[in-house]
Each structure stands twice: as structure tokens, then as C-alpha cells.
Amino acid sequence: QVKRFVAITLQDAHPDVTAYIDYEVQEIVRLAAATPAGPVHLNLPLRKPLMPVLGEPWPDVAAQTNVAAIEQIDLTALTAMITDKKVVILAGPLQKTVDVKLLQELAATKRFPIIADVLANVRGVAGVVNGIELLLQTEVIDDTLVPDIVIRLGSTPVSARVMTWVQDHTVAQIVVGKATVGKDYKRQISRQLHVDENVFLQALLASDVRANQEYLAEFSVLGQQVTKLMSSADHLNEITTAYAMRKAVPNSAIFVANSMPIRDMDNFFVPDHAVTVMANRGANGIDGTESTALGVATQFDQTYLITGDLTFFHDMNGLMMAKQYQxxxxxxxxxxxGGSIFSFLPQANAKDYFEEMFGTPLGLNVEKVANLYDATYHHPHTVQALEALIMQPMPGLNIIEITSDRAQNVLDHRQIQNELQALYND
Structure with a gap:
């Protein structure tokens, strides 16, 4: 009947292990005391002979008294904390729809830049900074743009670099949302607000809070540079495929597979109009991707799935549902x-084993798969041809094949990094 059970593995001396145990212990205590109060179970294995190192001082553990969620918004304290500071709103994947108009108004009146994860579904409004992973990877964000405070909405972003960036600079974090309590995976939260995101945004708008007035303009320029680069690209590759998805039919849904597609969409997708972007993030990997996309298709007139060939093959039988349920x-x-993401990782240096263990080429004929499931097959060779297909409603099951090369894809990504760096230097 415990409220939660936590099993800590046999720990080592790494400082991050100690920090993790500190966090878990304090979080489980908070949960035990939260209404309704109840027992919890923490299993902490210890090495024999269970004897401390005598004569040494007790380890210094910084109590995270801020772990407890705050049920009400203290505008006075919030105003004092934020006013004249460099404040960024980091919108991660959101379980609840956030009012885009509220975010747009915040950017306009309070001067908050908004770093928008592709799964936050708040892109395309003024003040939103796109492609944060690419900007950090290219190192065009200097120390003057490091925020004083990050207000986080939603869960962990697709971009791993943005969380590391915030952590490395010890930026104060305010996490907002009822679904976020107990999910501080980086253990860097300064304050948790256990309130509805839209209620918080409305309260912030109604307050006297004013952030650093120049910060938004300085930050926004960087995101505009990414869009500028993409708008001039005319070669069809994995990068421009993600950018072309902005032409999706209005009010449609785009389901994004993991690995490279979700990362490219996070960096390069800026919608021309309202669309809903979804993905299965977490430990699921590539399981059930087509099936989930078809589930999404039951709720939208037009749905897109953007996927790599390995993921496409893994759940191929799910495509039968498109025909069965029209x-x-x-x-x-x-x-x-094959798996192109591994070409960006250290595994790429293992030349003798790379193809068999990580590249895993299938030699899959996508057109034959389309014929098997009575799908309409398309094979565009230009960005313009792909966009023409994307921007029109397409009934039934359609399969668009984009031919790519894994080695060239690495070069394409490096080239856009170089071009972005050159724009920044100019």
C-alpha cells in the first residue's frame, strides 16, 4: 500500500550518483507528506562490511527544500524574482494545450524569448526561438545570452543540449504545470508551481513583471538566422524534408518518429499555420510508430508520419489499418x-564493425511496400516537388519516399552549421 517504491542500485563514488540519491530521498519524503499522506518505500543497498570511514566529516548534502510543489502563485515573490532579469520561457513537450496567444502576448509585452520544443506546438508566433539544439551546437549563443531565469513548461525537451546549457550555467529554473512535479531529471529546479500552465501565463500577464527589455531582440535574431538559411535551401535532403513539413495542410497532424526525424524537426520545422505535432518520446524507441500514427489519423482529416526506413520497416504491418478503416x-x-543517427555518434569511428552493428542497411524497396498495402507511391527529387505533395489533402494511404545517403547527411548537417556560423560572424 505504499505511495511509491524506489530501488537505488548499488552506488559508486561519482558525484552525480550522490546528487541523484539526495534528490530521490527528498522527493520521496515530499511525496510521503503530500496530501493524502502515506507510506513510501526506499530500498538503498549498502556494501559490506557496512562500516563508515571513521574520522571523516559527514557528507555535505544540500537540502532541496524547494522540491515541494507550490499550489498557489505568489505574484509578489515572482515579480521580485523576475523584474529586469533575462528571462526565457522554455516550452517542452506539453500534455495540455497552452494558449499560444498568451505566449505571444508575453513575448510582446513582457519581453520573454520563448524557446519552443517542436512538440510544444507553440511555434510560428513572434518571440519564439527555433532550432535551439543547432544554435548551441554551432556555439553562436555567447555568454551574454545566458538567461538569469528559465520558466519551464512541459516535460523534458527533445534538445539535450538546452538542458545541459541551463545546468552548466546554474540558471535558476521555475517549473510550471501539474504534470511536472517529481520530474526534475537534471535536479536543478529552483521552484515548482503545481498550477495549470494557462492560469500561470494569465497571472504573469496581469502582473507588473518586466523582464530585461533588450534580451528578446538579441535572442530572436539567432532563431531568425536558422529560418533564413532554410528558406534559401533548394537541395532535397533530410534537413529540407523536415523544413518542407511546414506546408502540411492547416489543422492537420504530424506524427514524428524518433532518432533523426524528431531531431531534424526540432531544429528546422517552423509551421506556416496551425498544425499539431506529436511523437512517442521516452524508452519506446521505434515500437508501434505506424500504428500510433494511424491512431492519430482517426482524429484528424489529414495526418502525416515522417519516419526513417528502419522505423518504417519495424512496424510495417500496422499500415494495414489504413485500408481497413479508410x-x-x-x-x-x-x-x-539504415540508422543514420549513428553516423553522428562515436560508433562511426568503428569502421570495421559500423555497417553490420550500427548502420544496419536493409536494402528495403519502399515502392514494393506501398504496393503491398495498396498505397499511392510518390518519389519526389526536389524540394518543390515534395512541398507540392505535402500541401494538398491526400486521401487514403500515401507513401512518399525521400532518398538519402547517410554519409552525405552528416556533411549536410555540418554544412548548415558552418553556414549558420558564417551568418553569425557577419
Whole structure:
């Protein structure tokens, strides 16, 4: 009957292990005391002979008294904390729809830049900074743009670098939302507000809070540079495929597979109009991708799936549901004959084993798969041809194959980093 059970593995001396145990202990105590109060179970294994090192001082553990969620918004304290500071709103994947107009008004009146994860569904409004992973990877964000405070909405962003960036600079974090309590995976939260996100944004708008007035303009320029680069790109590759998805039919849904597609969409997707972007993030990997996209298709007139060839093959049988239930799904398959994300990782240096263990080419004929499931097959060779397909409603099951090369894809990503760096230097 415990409220929560936590099993800590046998620990080592790494400082991050100690920090993790500190966090888990304090979080489980908070949960035990939270209404309704109840027992919790923490299993902490210890090495024999269970004898401390005598004569040494007791370890210094910084009590995280701020772990407890605050149920009400203290505008006085919030105003004092934020006024004249460099404040960023970091919108991660959101379980609840955030009012985009509220965010837009905050950017305009309070001067808050908004770093928007692709799964936050708040892109396309003024003040939103896109492509944060690319900006950090290219090192065009200097120390003058490090925020004093980050207000986080939603769960962990797709971009790993943005969380590391915030952590490395010890930036104060305010986490907002009822679904976020107990999910401080980086253990860096300064304050948790256990309130509805839209209620918080409305309260912030009604307050006297004023952030640093120049900060938004300085930050926004960087995001505009990414869009500027993409708008001039005319070669069809994995990067421009993600950017072309901005032409999706209004009020449609885009379901994004993991690995490279979600990362490219996070960096390069800026919608022309309202669309809903979804993905299965977490430990699921590539399981059930087509099936989930078809589930989404039951709720939208037009749905797109953007996926790599390995993920496409893994759940291929799910495509049968499109025919059985007359669903409208357009599958954009980026076919680079294997797992392209590994070409960006240290595994790429293991030349003798890379293809067999990590590249894993399938030699899959996508057109034959389309024929198997009675899908309409398309194979565009230009950005313009792809956009023309994307921007029109397409009934039934459609499969669009984008031919790519894994080695060239690495070069394409490096090239856009170089171009962004050159723009920044100019």
C-alpha cells in the first residue's frame, strides 16, 4: 500500500550518483507528506562490511527544500524574482494545450524569448526561438545570452543540449504545470508551481513583471538566422524534408518518429499555420510508430508520419489499418538505408564493425511496400516537388519516399552549421 517504491542500485563514488540519491530521498519524503499522506518505500543497498570511514566529516548534502510543489502563485515573490532579469520561457513537450496567444502576448509585452520544443506546438508566433539544439551546437549563443531565469513548461525537451546549457550555467529554473512535479531529471529546479500552465501565463500577464527589455531582440535574431538559411535551401535532403513539413495542410497532424526525424524537426520545422505535432518520446524507441500514427489519423482529416526506413520497416504491418478503416495517412519515409543517427555518434569511428552493428542497411524497396498495402507511391527529387505533395489533402494511404545517403547527411548537417556560423560572424 505504499505511495511509491524506489530501488537505488548499488552506488559508486561519482558525484552525480550522490546528487541523484539526495534528490530521490527528498522527493520521496515530499511525496510521503503530500496530501493524502502515506507510506513510501526506499530500498538503498549498502556494501559490506557496512562500516563508515571513521574520522571523516559527514557528507555535505544540500537540502532541496524547494522540491515541494507550490499550489498557489505568489505574484509578489515572482515579480521580485523576475523584474529586469533575462528571462526565457522554455516550452517542452506539453500534455495540455497552452494558449499560444498568451505566449505571444508575453513575448510582446513582457519581453520573454520563448524557446519552443517542436512538440510544444507553440511555434510560428513572434518571440519564439527555433532550432535551439543547432544554435548551441554551432556555439553562436555567447555568454551574454545566458538567461538569469528559465520558466519551464512541459516535460523534458527533445534538445539535450538546452538542458545541459541551463545546468552548466546554474540558471535558476521555475517549473510550471501539474504534470511536472517529481520530474526534475537534471535536479536543478529552483521552484515548482503545481498550477495549470494557462492560469500561470494569465497571472504573469496581469502582473507588473518586466523582464530585461533588450534580451528578446538579441535572442530572436539567432532563431531568425536558422529560418533564413532554410528558406534559401533548394537541395532535397533530410534537413529540407523536415523544413518542407511546414506546408502540411492547416489543422492537420504530424506524427514524428524518433532518432533523426524528431531531431531534424526540432531544429528546422517552423509551421506556416496551425498544425499539431506529436511523437512517442521516452524508452519506446521505434515500437508501434505506424500504428500510433494511424491512431492519430482517426482524429484528424489529414495526418502525416515522417519516419526513417528502419522505423518504417519495424512496424510495417500496422499500415494495414489504413485500408481497413479508410484512414488518411501520408507517410514520408526518409530512406538512407539504415540508422543514420549513428553516423553522428562515436560508433562511426568503428569502421570495421559500423555497417553490420550500427548502420544496419536493409536494402528495403519502399515502392514494393506501398504496393503491398495498396498505397499511392510518390518519389519526389526536389524540394518543390515534395512541398507540392505535402500541401494538398491526400486521401487514403500515401507513401512518399525521400532518398538519402547517410554519409552525405552528416556533411549536410555540418554544412548548415558552418553556414549558420558564417551568418553569425557577419
Amino acid at each position: 484512414l488518411n495517412l501520408t507517410v514520408v519515409v526518409v530512406n538512407n538505408d
